[in-house]
Amino acid sequence: MQPEKFYYDNKIVRNFGIATIAWGIIGMTVGLIAAIQLFKPEMNMGNQYTTFGRIRPLHTNAVIFAFVGNAIFMGVYYSLQRLLRARMFSDLLSSIHFWGWQLIILSAVITLPLGLTSSHEYAELEWPIDIAITIIWVVFGVNMFGTIFKRRERHLYVAIWFYIATFVTIAVLHIVNSFQLPISAFKSYYLFAGVQDALVQWWYGHNAVAFFLTTPYLGMMYYFLPKMANRPVYSYKLSILHFWSLIFIYIWAGPHHLLYTSLPSWAQSLGVVFSIMLIAPSWGGMINGLLTLRGAWDKVRDDVILKFMVVGLTAYGMATFEGPMLSLKQINALGHFTDWIVAHVHVGALGWNGFLTFAILYWLIPRIYRTELYSKKLASFHFWIATLGILFYAVPMYWAGFTQGLMLKEFTPEGLLKYPNFLETTMRILPMHVMRSIGGSFYLLGAIVMAYNLCKTMLHGKLVSNEVAEAMPLEKQYVAEGETRHRFLERKPIRMMLVALVVVLIGTAIELIPTLTISSNIPTIASVKPYTPLELEGRDIYIREGCVGCHSQTVRPFRSETERYGEYSKAGEFVYDHPFLWGSKRTGPDLHREGGKYGNAWHYNHMMDPRLMSPGSIMPNYDWLITQKLNTKATADKINAMRKLGVPYPNGYEKIANAELDSQAKAIADDLNKNNIHVQSDKEIVAVIAYLQRLGTDIKVNKPANH
Amino acid sequence: MSIIYFLIGCSVLLALVFLVAFFWAQSDGQHDDMYTPSVRILLDDKPAEEIEK
Numbered sequence: 016m017q018p019e020k021f022y023y024d025n026k027i028v029r030n031f032g033i034a035t036i037a038w039g040i041i042g043m044t045v046g047l048i049a050a051i052q053l054f055k056p057e058m059n060m061g062n063q064y065t066t067f068g069r070i071r072p073l074h075t076n077a078v079i080f081a082f083v084g085n086a087i088f089m090g091v092y093y094s095l096q097r098l099l100r101a102r103m104f105s106d107l108l109s110s111i112h113f114w115g116w117q118l119i120i121l122s123a124v125i126t127l128p129l130g131l132t133s134s135h136e137y138a139e140l141e142w143p144i145d146i147a148i149t150i151i152w153v154v155f156g157v158n159m160f161g162t163i164f165k166r167r168e169r170h171l172y173v174a175i176w177f178y179i180a181t182f183v184t185i186a187v188l189h190i191v192n193s194f195q196l197p198i199s200a201f202k203s204y205y206l207f208a209g210v211q212d213a214l215v216q217w218w219y220g221h222n223a224v225a226f227f228l229t230t231p232y233l234g235m236m237y238y239f240l241p242k243m244a245n246r247p248v249y250s251y252k253l254s255i256l257h258f259w260s261l262i263f264i265y266i267w268a269g270p271h272h273l274l275y276t277s278l279p280s281w282a283q284s285l286g287v288v289f290s291i292m293l294i295a296p297s298w299g300g301m302i303n304g305l306l307t308l309r310g311a312w313d314k315v316r317d318d319v320i321l322k323f324m325v326v327g328l329t330a331y332g333m334a335t336f337e338g339p340m341l342s343l344k345q346i347n348a349l350g351h352f353t354d355w356i357v358a359h360v361h362v363g364a365l366g367w368n369g370f371l372t373f374a375i376l377y378w379l380i381p382r383i384y385r386t387e388l389y390s391k392k393l394a395s396f397h398f399w400i401a402t403l404g405i406l407f408y409a410v411p412m413y414w415a416g417f418t419q420g421l422m423l424k425e426f427t428p429e430g431l432l433k434y435p436n437f438l439e440t441t442m443r444i445l446p447m448h449v450m451r452s453i454g455g456s457f458y459l460l461g462a463i464v465m466a467y468n469l470c471k472t473m474l475h476g477k478l479v480s481n482e483v484a485e486a487m488p489l490e491k492q493y494v495a496e497g498e499t500r501h502r503f504l505e506r507k508p509i510r511m512m513l514v515a516l517v518v519v520l521i522g523t524a525i526e527l528i529p530t531l532t533i534s535s536n537i538p539t540i541a542s543v544k545p546y547t548p549l550e551l552e553g554r555d556i557y558i559r560e561g562c563v564g565c566h567s568q569t570v571r572p573f574r575s576e577t578e579r580y581g582e583y584s585k586a587g588e589f590v591y592d593h594p595f596l597w598g599s600k601r602t603g604p605d606l607h608r609e610g611g612k613y614g615n616a617w618h619y620n621h622m623m624d625p626r627l628m629s630p631g632s633i634m635p636n637y638d639w640l641i642t643q644k645l646n647t648k649a650t651a652d653k654i655n656a657m658r659k660l661g662v663p664y665p666n667g668y669e670k671i672a673n674a675e676l677d678s679q680a681k682a683i684a685d686d687l688n689k690n691n692i693h694v695q696s697d698k699e700i701v702a703v704i705a706y707l708q709r710l711g712t713d714i715k716v717n718k719p720a721n722h
Numbered sequence: 723m724s725i726i727y728f729l730i731g732c733s734v735l736l737a738l739v740f741l742v743a744f745f746w747a748q749s750d751g752q753h754d755d756m757y758t759p760s761v762r763i764l765l766d767d768k769p770a771e772e773i774e775k
Contacts, residue, residue, distance in 0.1 A: 098763060170759050171752055180740065187736055191729075211725035218729050238763065247760035255753060262740055266733045282726055484768065 019167065019488055022481035023096045025383040027109040029478055031089035032376060034117060036466050038085060039372070041124075042077030043459045049074050050452040053602065054445045056635040063639045064128040068561025072139040073127040078364060079137060079227065081120045086372040087231040088112070088155070091178050093379055094238040095162055098172045100486040104161025108154050115151035119144060130559035131201040134594050135216045137223055138192050142203045145193040152189065156182045167486040173254040177234025180262045184226040192219035196660060198652050202555075204660060209589025210277055213597055214270065221269035228363065230262070232371055233300050236328070239375050240307055243320050249306035257299030264292050271342035274351065275571040276597060277586035283344075290342035297335035304328040319394045323374035326402055330366020334359060349424070352567055352601040354444065354451075355416025358409045365405045365458055373397065373465060380469050386476030393468045401461035407454025415447035424575040432578050437604040442631050540587035543713040545662045546706070548650050548676040553706030555653075556645075556699055557596070560637065567598035568607040568710070581608030581711065588713060591662045603634060610712035615683055616690035618704045640700040645680075647673050679705060 051058045052067045059066040096103060103109050122144050126132075132139040140148070159182060163175070192215055195203035205212050241248050248254055270278060270286030305328055308315060315321045337359050341350050350356060381388045388394060422440040425433040434440050546554060557563070570576050572583040584607050589595055613621075620627045623641060625634040651669035658664045677696065683704055684696035694700065747753060 097766075168762075169750075170755070170762075171747070172759050172763055176743075176747075179743070183739060184736060187732060191732055207725055214725055214729060218733075241760065241764060245764060247757075247764065251760040252756045255756070259740070259744055263737055266736060279726075484766075 016487060016490070018485045020483065020485050021100075021102055022483055024092070024103050024106060024109065024480075025478060025482050026480040027103065027106075027113060028089055028093045028379065029383055030113050031085050031092060032380060034113075035082060035085040035089055035372060035376065036462075036469065038077060038081030038120060040459070040462055040466060042074060042082050043455070043462055045070050045077055046074040047452060047455045047459055050448070050455050052635065053633060054448040054452070056633050059635045061636075063130070063560075063637075066560070066635050068564050068635075069128050069130055069132075071561060071564045072132060072136075073124065075137055076123050076127065076139065077120070079223075080123070083228060083364075083368050083372070084116065084120075086368070086375070087181070087227075087235070088116070089379070090235040090239070090375055091159070091231065093383075094174055094235065095159065095178065097484075098168065098175055098238065099162055099166035100168045100484065101162055101166050104158050104165065108158040108161075112151060112154045112158060115147065115154065119147050119151060122147070126201065130561075132558060132561065133195065133203060133205070134558045134561075134563055134596065135192060135205070136220055136599060138189075138216070138219060141201045142193065142195050142197050143200065145189070145195070148189060149186075149193075152182075152186055156186070167488055169489055172238070173251065173258055174234040174238040176255075176258050177230045177237070180258075181226050181231045181234070184222060184230075184262070184266070188219045188222050188226070191215060196656050198656050199649060202649065204593040204653075204656055206660060207593070208660070209592045209595050210586045212593065212595040213273055213276065213589075214278060214282070216595070217272035218269040221272055222266055224363075225265040225268075228368055229265075232331075232368060233258075233261075235375060236300070236304050236324075236371060239371075239378060240304055240324055243318070243324065243374070243378055244308055244311050244314060246307065246311060249303050249309065253299055253303045257296045257303065261293075261296035261300070264289055264296060268293060268342070271347070272599070273597075274342070274344055274347045275573075276569050277584055277589070287342050287344065290339045294336060294339050298332060301328050301332035301335070304331075319391060319398050320374045320377050322398050323370045323377070326398075327367050327370030327374065330362050330370065330405070334363035334367060337362070348571075348573065349420040350416060352599070353416035353420045354412045354447070355420065356600065358412035358416060361412070362405070362409050365401075365408065369458070370401070373401070373462075376465065376469060381472055381476065383482070384473055384476030384478055386472060389468050389471035389475060393464050397461040397465045397468070400457050400464070404454045404457030404459075404461060407457060408451050409454070411447035411450035411454070415444035415451075418447075419444050423579070424573070426575070432575065435579065437579070438629050438632055441602070441633060445633070540585065540714060543588055543590060545591045545657065545664055546709065547679055548647075548654065548672040549679040549702050549705045550709045551653055551657070551706075552645060552647065552650060552676065553702035553704070554596075556640070556703050557706055558594075560640075562606075563596045563598045565598075565600065565602035565634070566604065566606045567601050568605065569597040570605055570607050570711075576605070580605045582714065584711075585714065588711070591657070593657065593660055593662075606707070606710055608711040610708050610710040614690070615686050615704050615708065616692055618707055619687055619692050619694070619700060622700055622703065637700075637703075640703055641694065641698060643699045644697050645699045645702050647676060650676060 048058060048065070049067055049071050056067075063069070092103060092109070119140075123140055126141060126144070127139060131141050133141055138145075159178065163171070163179075194206040194215075196206060197203045205215075207215055237248060237254055267289040268286050270282045271290045272286075274283050274287070305325070308321065308325065315325055340346055341356070341359060377388060377394055419440045422434050422443065423437075427433050569584045570580045570582065577583055617628060619641075621629070621634075622637045624636050624638070625632040650672045654664050654669040654672050658668075680696035680701045683701050684694055687694055
C-alpha cells in the first residue's frame with residue numbers, strides 16, 4: 016500500500032482565527048461599556064440602542080457565540096484535520112460554515128440593539144436567526160462527520176470525542192429551546208410558559224455552558240496542550256474516563272439555576288446532586304491538563320503560551336469547584352442574583368475560554384504562517400495584564416456579591432429589615448463596580464495588544480493555505496468470521512442488559528410525554544387571569560428593553576424577601592407568561608410584587624429619570640418610552656398567538672382587543688393627568704405602567720387580609 | 723410540570739446516543755490502546771521527501 020499525499024486546509028483556520036480576534040475585541044468592548052453603565056448610567060449615551068438592557072445580551076452573545084464560537088471552529092478545523100490525517104470533508108461546506116456563522120453574528124449585532132429579543136438568556140436571537148443557526152450548525156456537523164468518515168487514522172483521539180459531543184448536544188439543546196410561535200418576522204412567543212419555560216431555558220442555559228464553553232475547549236486542550244509542551248497527555252486513560260463521565264453527568268444539573276423558585280423541589284434536589292457529582296469529571300480534566308506539564312515546569316517559566324494554558328486550566332478548576340458549591344442551597348441562597356454569579360462566570364469565560372483561546376492563537380498563527388511570533392515581549396505583557404485584569408475583575412465582584420447578599424438578608428434586633436431600601440445596598444457596591452470595569456479594561460487592552468502582535472506576525476510570514484502531508488490509507492478492518500455486532504453484545508450480558516434498560520426507559524418517556532404535556536397548561540390558581548391587551552403590549556416592551564437583565568420576577572421563600580417584596584412566588588402565577596421573565600440577576604429589586612406598590616405617577620417620573628424618585632439610582636432614563644407611540648398593529652396577532660399557546664382569551668377577543676387597550680390606556684393617562692402629568696394615552700410608557708401595575712396582583716385579589 | 727418529562731426524555735435520548743457511541747468505541751477497539759495515541763499526535767506527518775530535506 017502506498018502512502019497518500021494530501022493537503023491540510025489552513026486558510027479556513029486562519030479565517031476563523033481572524034474572526035475570533037475581531038469579534039473578541041468587539042464583544043469585550045461592549046462588555047466594558049455595559050460595565051461602566053452600572054455605575055455611570057449616562058454611559059448609555061442617552062440612546063436606547065446602547066442602553067444596558069439591550070447591549071448586555073449583545074455582549075454575552077458576542078463573547079459566547081462570536082469570540083468563543085469562532086475560536087472553537089478555528090481549533091476544531093486545525094486539530095481535526097491533523098488528528099484524522101485528512102483534509103476537511105468539503106471546502107465549500109467550510110466556506111459556507113464560516114460566512115454563515117459571521118452573518119448570524121452580524122444579524123445579532125443589528126437585531127439585539129434594536130430590542131428584537133426572545134428574552135431567553137444566551138438564546139436571545141429571534142426565530143429566523145435561530146433557524147439560520149440550526150442550518151449552519153448542521154453544515155458544521157456534516158463537514159466534521161464527513162472528515163471523520165474519510166479519515167486515515169482509525170483511532171479517534173479523545174479530542175474528537177469532545178467535538179462530537181459538542182455537536183450532538185448543542186444541536187438538541189438549541190432546537191428544544193427554540194420552540195417558538197412566530198407572530199411576525201422578528202417577534203415570537205415561546206411555546207412553554209412560566210415554570211416550564213424556565214426549566215427549558217435553564218436546561219439549555221446550563222448545558223450551553225457545558226457543551227459550548229467546556230467540552231470543545233477540553234477537546235482543544237487535549238490536542239493543543241500536548242503539542243505546545245511537546246509531551247503526551249498525563250494519562251490518556253483518564254482523558255477517556257473523564258470524557259464519558261462528564262457528558263453523562265452534565266446534562267442533569269440544569270435545575271441548580273432555579274433553586275428556591277417555584278420549580279418542584281425534587282427537581283431542584285436532582286440538579287444539586289448531579290452538580291456535586293460534576294466536580295469529579297471536571298477536576299479529572301483539569302488535573303490531567305496540569306499534570307501533562309509535570310517535569311516540564313521549566314518550560315512554563317519561559318514559554319508564555321504555556322503560562323496562558325496553566326492559568327486557563329487553573330481558572331477552569333476554580334470555576335468547576337465553585338459551580339457545584341454555588342448549587343448547594345445554603346450557598347445559593349446568598350449568592351444567587353448577586354455579583355458573585357457574575358464573578359463566577361467571568362472566571363470561567365476570561366480565564367478558561369479566553370486564556371485557552373489566546374494560547375492557541377499565539378501557537379497556531381505563527382505555525383500556519385511559517386514564521387516566528389512577532390514579539391514575545393508583547394505576548395508576555397498580554398499575559399500579565401490579562402491575569403491582572405481577571406483579578407481586578409473577579410475579586411471586587413466577589414466582594415460586591417457577598418456584601419450585597421448579606422446586606423439584603425440582614426435584620427435588626429427588632430426583626431425589621433436593616434436595609435429596607437434596595438438602593439442602599441446598590442450604592443454600597445458601586446466602588447466595586449468601578450474596580451471591575453478597570454479589570455475589564457486591562458483584559459481588553461491585552462486583547463488589543465495581542466491583535467497587534469498577531470497582525471504583525473501575519474504580515475511577516477506567508478500563509479501556507481494548503482499544507483502538504485502524507486499518510487497511509489485505512490486498511491479494511493479485520494472481523495472474525497461469523498462475528499457480528501450483536502454477537503459481540505451477547506457475549507457481554509451486563510452490557511446487553513444496560514442497553515435494554517435504556518431502551519425501555521426511553522420508550523416509557525416517549526409514551527408519557529404526549530399524555531403529560533396536554534394537561535400541562537391548566538392554571539392551578541383560579542384568580543390568575545391572562546394579561547389585558549395593554550399589559551401584554553407593555554410586557555413586550557419590558558422584554559424589548561431587556562428589563563429582565565437587572566430585575567428578577569420571582570420572590571424566593573425567605574423572610575428577608577417576603578418582608579422586602581411581598582408574598583413568595585407560586586408556580587400557578589406564571590401560567591400565562593410566554594416567555595417567563597424570572598431573570599437571573601438583581602441589579603435592581605425584584606419586581607414580581609411591583610403591582611400597586613406605587614402610583615402611576617411614580618412610575619412615570621421614575622421611568623423618565625429614576626433619580627427623581629430614587630436619588631443615586633443607577634437605572635438609566637427611559638425617556639424614549641414617553642415620546643414613542645405604542646405600536647398596536649400586532650395586538651390581534653399576539654392575542655391569537657397566545658390563544659394558540661393555551662391562554663384562554665375568548666373567541667373573537669382579538670377584534671375588540673385594541674378597543675379594550677385604548678380604554679385601559681385612557682384610564683391610566685387620566686390618572687396621570689390628575690397628577691399634573693400630561694401624557695397622551697397612546698405612548699409606550701402607558702403600556703409599561705399598565706404591565707408593572709399588574710405584576711403579582713392576581714393572588715392578592717384572593718387574599719386581601721394579608722396586605 | 724410535565725415539561726420535565728419531556729426534558730428528561732430528551733436528556734435520556736442524548737445519553738442513549740452517547741451510550742451507543744461508547745459501545746461502538748468499545749467494540750471498534752478505540753479503547754484498546756491507552757497510550758500510543760497520546761504520543762502519536764505529537765508526530766507530524768510530513769511527506770517523506772520533505773523530512774529528508
